[in-house]
Amino acid sequence: MEKFILKYFILIRTLIAIAIGVVISIFLIYLISKDPAFSLRSFFLGPLLSRSRLANVIETASPIIFCGVAISVAFQAKQFNIGAEGALYLGAAVGTAFAVSTQFPAFIHIPLVLLVAGLTGALWGFIPGILKAKWKASELVSSLMLNYVAYYLGLYLINYHFRDKNAGHLVSHRLPKSAWFSQFIPDTRIHWG
Numbered sequence: 001m002e003k004f005i006l007k008y009f010i011l012i013r014t015l016i017a018i019a020i021g022v023v024i025s026i027f028l029i030y031l032i033s034k035d036p037a038f039s040l041r042s043f044f045l046g047p048l049l050s051r052s053r054l055a056n057v058i059e060t061a062s063p064i065i066f067c068g069v070a071i072s073v074a075f076q077a078k079q080f081n082i083g084a085e086g087a088l089y090l091g092a093a094v095g096t097a098f099a100v101s102t103q104f105p106a107f108i109h110i111p112l113v114l115l116v117a118g119l120t121g122a123l124w125g126f127i128p129g130i131l132k133a134k135w136k137a138s139e140l141v142s143s144l145m146l147n148y149v150a151y152y153l154g155l156y157l158i159n160y161h162f163r164d165k166n167a168g169h170l171v172s173h174r175l176p177k178s179a180w181f182s183q184f185i186p187d188t189r190i191h192w193g
Contacts, residue, residue, distance in 0.1 A: 055188035062190075063088060081128050083143030086150030091121030093154030096172050097162050099179035109178040114193075124150060 005012075026040065033039040047057045067084040074081045095117025104112060127146060131137040155170075162172045181191035 051185075052188065055185060055190050059189055079129075080140045081125060081143045082140060083125055083128055083146050083150075086143070086147035087121035087124045089147075089154050090124050090150035091117040093157050094120040096175070097157055099175050100162055100173045103176060104178060106178040106180075109176070110181065110193075113179050 025043070029039045029043060030036045047053045067088055070084045070087075071082060095113050098116045099109070099113045102109070102112070124146070125143075128137070128139040128143040131142045132139045158172050159170060164171050164173045181193035184190045184192050
């Protein structure tokens with residue numbers, strides 16, 4: 001029995017945390033909502049009621065899942081770098097800038113954009129390691145702080161160098177068709193990238 005508990009402790013602990021979160025969410029919905037039954041139905045079933053809503057959930061969750069996978073690699077090496085969000089954001093901004101400013105055939109353009117974005121994120125992820133090796137700085141704290149630097153650096157790049165001034169809001173210039181991924185699910189924004 002003890003081996004079973006030890007073996008599945010992390011899974012059980014995670015399931016308990018999720019259950020507590022769901023119970024607290026339900027409690028808060030009952031406290032705040034004028035129609036708790038409708039709110040709970042919308043909360044749990046809303047994303048599943050239409051194809052576009054489910055696509056929005058997948059579209060929003062995908063970067064978070066990839067960041068979680070990236071962080072799990074560092075955690076397995078007993079390194080607590082939590083800078084995946086900053087690396088993702090800065091890699092996306094630099095990859096977008098590269099895609100907008102270059103022209104190649106699609107079979108070359110997409111891999112090059114991915115390579116540039118990935119290398120940017122990887123180089124950004126090395127900074128906390130260098131800080132730890134040279135000055136014994138905590139990689140946890142430095143990677144967390146660098147997330148904000150990456151966020152604002154990405155905003156700066158897009159806002160001042162690659163902004164589409166004809167758009168009514170902050171967006172980059174449109175990517176050339178050669179840098180577009182093909183759609184994974186038709187009529188959604190979910191693509192192979």
